[in-house]
Amino acid sequence: MSIDVRGVGKKFGDFVALDDVSVSIPTGQLTALLGPSGGGKSTLLRIIAGLETADTGTVSIEGRDATSLPAQKRNVGFVFQHYAAFKHLSVRKNVAFGLEIRKTPKDEVRRRVDELLALVHLTQFADRKPAQLSGGQRQRMALARALAVQPSVLLLDEPFGALDAKVRKELRDWLRRLHDEIPVTTVFVTHDQEEALEVADEIVVINEGRVEQVGSPDDLYDTPANPFVMGFLGPVTTLGDRLVRPHDVHVFTEPPSGLATVEGKVVRALRVGYEVRLEVEAAGSRTEVTLTRAEQRALGASGGSTVWLRPAPDARTLALV
Numbered sequence: 060m061s062i063d064v065r066g067v068g069k070k071f072g073d074f075v076a077l078d079d080v081s082v083s084i085p086t087g088q089l090t091a092l093l094g095p096s097g098g099g100k101s102t103l104l105r106i107i108a109g110l111e112t113a114d115t116g117t118v119s120i121e122g123r124d125a126t127s128l129p130a131q132k133r134n135v136g137f138v139f140q141h142y143a144a145f146k147h148l149s150v151r152k153n154v155a156f157g158l159e160i161r162k163t164p165k166d167e168v169r170r171r172v173d174e175l176l177a178l179v180h181l182t183q184f185a186d187r188k189p190a191q192l193s194g195g196q197r198q199r200m201a202l203a204r205a206l207a208v209q210p211s212v213l214l215l216d217e218p219f220g221a222l223d224a225k226v227r228k229e230l231r232d233w234l235r236r237l238h239d240e241i242p243v244t245t246v247f248v249t250h251d252q253e254e255a256l257e258v259a260d261e262i263v264v265i266n267e268g269r270v271e272q273v274g275s276p277d278d279l280y281d282t283p284a285n286p287f288v289m290g291f292l293g294p295v296t297t298l299g300d301r302l303v304r305p306h307d308v309h310v311f312t313e314p315p316s317g318l319a320t321v322e323g324k325v326v327r328a329l330r331v332g333y334e335v336r337l338e339v340e341a342a343g344s345r346t347e348v349t350l351t352r353a354e355q356r357a358l359g360a361s362g363g364s365t366v367w368l369r370p371a372p373d374a375r376t377l378a379l380v
């Protein structure tokens with residue numbers, strides 16, 4: 060394991076930001092810390108980086124106890140949402156900065172910076188100042204700068220959070236490809252479940268200062284440990300006394316023989332792009348069902364229809380708590 064967090068607690072005054080958090084982050088993978096705002100993700104990342112100290116517990120990086128090491132001795136690279144570049148220096152000089160203060164020979168600095176600029180697709184902008192770059196380009200420069208000193212761990216705190224949806228998506232794909240090329244152990248904070256599902260090898264779900272679940276995107280989506288994780292990772296609805304995903308509800312217009320179903324009435328059928336969302340009043344609550352348009356047409360169910368619902372045979376459902 061590359062990063063091992065054991066029993067970490069952190070309070071700000073009386074407020075418990077992290078409560079006995081233990082998590083192991085594997086070497087060479089992209090790990091997302093995912094959770095709602097205020098859940099403690101950034102605090103955990105900052106404790107790993109050495110920018111914040113834990114009240115209790117330990118952090119080890121690459122097998123070395125880092126709990127009381129200062130940030131600059133942890134060999135971590137860090138990129139924040141609003142990256143502070145040196146405004147008066149060119150892109151090239153910004154990327155070279157960490158190497159130059161380490162007194163790396165000039166030839167080597169040039170070679171490494173050229174490589175990094177190519178990697179982040181900024182070669183043609185090498186002589187610009189940061190203010191002459193777009194937001195996405197600036198974040199790529201920040202990543203190149205963090206990678207320049209060959210950190211053993213790269214920590215990214217919502218690195219694309221301030222950018223618009225399209226650029227975010229591009230950078231996400233790009234980060235995934237970059238990571239496949241240079242598999243540095245990377246931990247990134249996000250509150251966007253789609254970003255985590257799309258980019259990460261491993262996801263740590265954090266809520267109210269606690270780890271809710273750790274697993275691959277598929278594990279978490281298909282076998283969420285509890286209603287919180289299920290609801291945070293994707294849409295959920297209630298069917299009787301169970302939680303289920305809206306696309307995992309089967310709809311029948313006749314009661315199927317030999318199958319347990321919940322009878323209900325379609326209150327509304329709403330078309331959203333290629334989907335149709337049915338709102339069904341069943342067993343005293345509302346169940347949302349997502350169908351494709353073709354499925355709805357074949358079924359013929361619309362507002363006012365009586366229907367019978369059951370979870371798809373392979374659907375994951377959880378008991379309501």
Ligand SMILES: Nc1ncnc2c1ncn2[C@@H]1O[C@H](COP(=O)(O)OP(=O)(O)OP(=O)(O)O)[C@@H](O)[C@H]1O
Pocket residue numbers: 071074076094095096097098099100101102103248250
């Ligand atoms: N320096 C601080 N002083 C007091 N409270 C703090 C401090 N830093 C964080 N907190 C509180 O600790 C909690 C966790 O904050 P943290 O930034 O770790 O959450 P987060 O999950 O990263 O959320 P976000 O996605 O909004 O950044 C929040 O309620 C926050 O207000």
